[in-house]
Amino acid sequence: MRITLASFLAIIALAWGWEILSPGHQAVGSLAWTVYHEGLILTGLWSICLMSLAMILATRPAWLERPLGGMDQIYRLHKWSGILAVGFAAAHWLLEMADDVAETLAGGAGHVDGDELSAFAEPLRDLGEDLGEWVIYVLFALLLITLWKQFSYRLWRPLHRAMPVLYLLVVFHAVVLAPAGYWNQPIGLLLTVLFAGGSVASVLSLTGRIGRKRKVGGSIVSVRNPTPDVVEVQCRLDKQWRGHRSGQFAFVTFDIGEGAHPFTIASADNGDRTVTFDIKALGDYTRQLSRHLSPGSPVQVEGPYGRFDYHRANRRARQIWIAAGIGITPFLAWLESLQGDRATAVAADLHYCVRDRTADPFVERLEALCAGLPEVRLHVHDKQSGRLTAEALATESADAKRAEVWFCGPRGLGEALRGGLHQAWPGNRVRFHQEAFEMR
Known part of the structure; x- marks a missing residue:
C-alpha cells in the first residue's frame, strides 16, 4: 500500500513539475513567492487527486483485486487515501491562510495573484474559493469522527455518505482555480481522468448503485447461536449467485436501514447457492443480530470479494x-x-x-x-x-x-x-x- 500511494503521489508531482518546466509556464513573481505559490498548488493537487482515488476505490472495483491483493487491501488503500487527502488539504489551507505572511516575507512587488491565472471569471473563482474553505472544515470534522472508533457506526454511515457531495464541491473548487495552462499539459490530462472517474463514482454512490451487479437476494435458512457471542446464519441465495472461492467474504445486508456489513463466508461452495456466516458480537449491531433474524427473512449479499485463497x-x-x-x-x-x-x-x-x-x-x-x-x-x-x-x-x-x-x-x-x-x-x-x- 505504501508503495502504491508513494508512486501515485510521485506521478502527480512529476506531472506538476513538467508543467513548471514547460515554455508556456506563467511565473507569479519572485523566486520566494513562486516557491510559496507552487507549494500551495502541489498540496492542493495531492489532496484532490487522493480524494479522486478514494472515491474510485469506494466503488469496490473487483478488477483491481488481483493487482492490489484483494478487496480488503483496496479498502485499506481507500481509507489511507482519504486520510492523506485531508492531511494535504490541511496543509493547502494553512498555506492559503498564510498568504499575508508569505507576501510580507517574499515581497509583494510584481507578484501575480494565483487566482488570476484561472481561465474562469472572477465570480466563479470567488465561489470556488469560498466553497473550498467551507468544505475543508467539514472534511476535518468527518475525519475526526471516522478515526474515533467509539463513534456509532449507525450515525457515522449517513455522514460518510455525504462524502460524494463534498468531493464534487472540491472538484468545482479545483477546476475554477487551476491555472489555465494546466489543461493542455500532462497534469491537465491526469486531472481530467481522475475528476471524471471520481465524479462517476460519486454519482454511483449517491444513487446507491455501487456493487449493484454483484448483489444477489436470498433468504435465511437457519439461525443458531453456537455460543452467546456468536451467531451462525445460513442463507440460500438466488440463481444469480456466481458462487465463491473458500476464504472470500461478502457484504451482507440483513436490515436496509443498517446497510451492508462485511462478513467472511464460513462455508465451502457446494453448488447449491447456500452460504454460511459465523458472526461474532463485536458491536451494537452484531450483538443484537440474533434477536432480529429468523428463517425465511430476506437477505441481500454482495460479492464475493477477496483473495484469501x-x-x-x-x-x-x-x-x-x-x-x-x-x-x-x-x-x-x-x-x-x-x-x-x-x-x-x-x-x-x-x-x-x-x-x-x-x-x-x-x-x-x-x-x-x-x-x-x-x-x-x-x-x-x-x-x-x-x-x-x-x-x-x-x-x-x-x-x-x-x-x-x-x-x-x-x-x-x-x-x-x-x-x-x-x-x-x-x-x-x-x-x-x-x-x-x-x-x-
Whole structure:
C-alpha cells in the first residue's frame, strides 16, 4: 500500500513539475513567492487527486483485486487515501491562510495573484474559493469522527455518505482555480481522468448503485447461536449467485436501514447457492443480530470479494495457517472445500488461538474436518497450553527453507507474529498473508 500511494503521489508531482518546466509556464513573481505559490498548488493537487482515488476505490472495483491483493487491501488503500487527502488539504489551507505572511516575507512587488491565472471569471473563482474553505472544515470534522472508533457506526454511515457531495464541491473548487495552462499539459490530462472517474463514482454512490451487479437476494435458512457471542446464519441465495472461492467474504445486508456489513463466508461452495456466516458480537449491531433474524427473512449479499485463497499457496513453502477467534471462518471454508478436493490438498499446520478450547464452538468442528485431512495438522492454543509465539513457530519450522503464513485474526497479534517471524527468519524466507479487515 505504501508503495502504491508513494508512486501515485510521485506521478502527480512529476506531472506538476513538467508543467513548471514547460515554455508556456506563467511565473507569479519572485523566486520566494513562486516557491510559496507552487507549494500551495502541489498540496492542493495531492489532496484532490487522493480524494479522486478514494472515491474510485469506494466503488469496490473487483478488477483491481488481483493487482492490489484483494478487496480488503483496496479498502485499506481507500481509507489511507482519504486520510492523506485531508492531511494535504490541511496543509493547502494553512498555506492559503498564510498568504499575508508569505507576501510580507517574499515581497509583494510584481507578484501575480494565483487566482488570476484561472481561465474562469472572477465570480466563479470567488465561489470556488469560498466553497473550498467551507468544505475543508467539514472534511476535518468527518475525519475526526471516522478515526474515533467509539463513534456509532449507525450515525457515522449517513455522514460518510455525504462524502460524494463534498468531493464534487472540491472538484468545482479545483477546476475554477487551476491555472489555465494546466489543461493542455500532462497534469491537465491526469486531472481530467481522475475528476471524471471520481465524479462517476460519486454519482454511483449517491444513487446507491455501487456493487449493484454483484448483489444477489436470498433468504435465511437457519439461525443458531453456537455460543452467546456468536451467531451462525445460513442463507440460500438466488440463481444469480456466481458462487465463491473458500476464504472470500461478502457484504451482507440483513436490515436496509443498517446497510451492508462485511462478513467472511464460513462455508465451502457446494453448488447449491447456500452460504454460511459465523458472526461474532463485536458491536451494537452484531450483538443484537440474533434477536432480529429468523428463517425465511430476506437477505441481500454482495460479492464475493477477496483473495484469501489456499489455491494461491506456494507448494514449495512450509504452509502455516494461523487463526484467532472468529478469524477461523475462512479456514473452516478451506477445510470444507478440501474434503472433496484431495487433488489440491495442501500440507499445512493450522494454529487456532482461543481463550478456552473446551468452551470454543469451533474446536470440535475443526477436529472433525482435519480428521479427514491427514495433511493438515491442527494445533489449538489456549490459556492452559500457552500463547502462540513467533519463536515457537520458528523453532517448529526450523528445517524449512521458506515458509508462507496465512493469518486471520486481531491486527495486533498478526503484526506481532509478522515482526517476530521476520526476526527469527531473516531475509525473504517468510511470506505473510493477512487480511486488512477494517472497513472503517
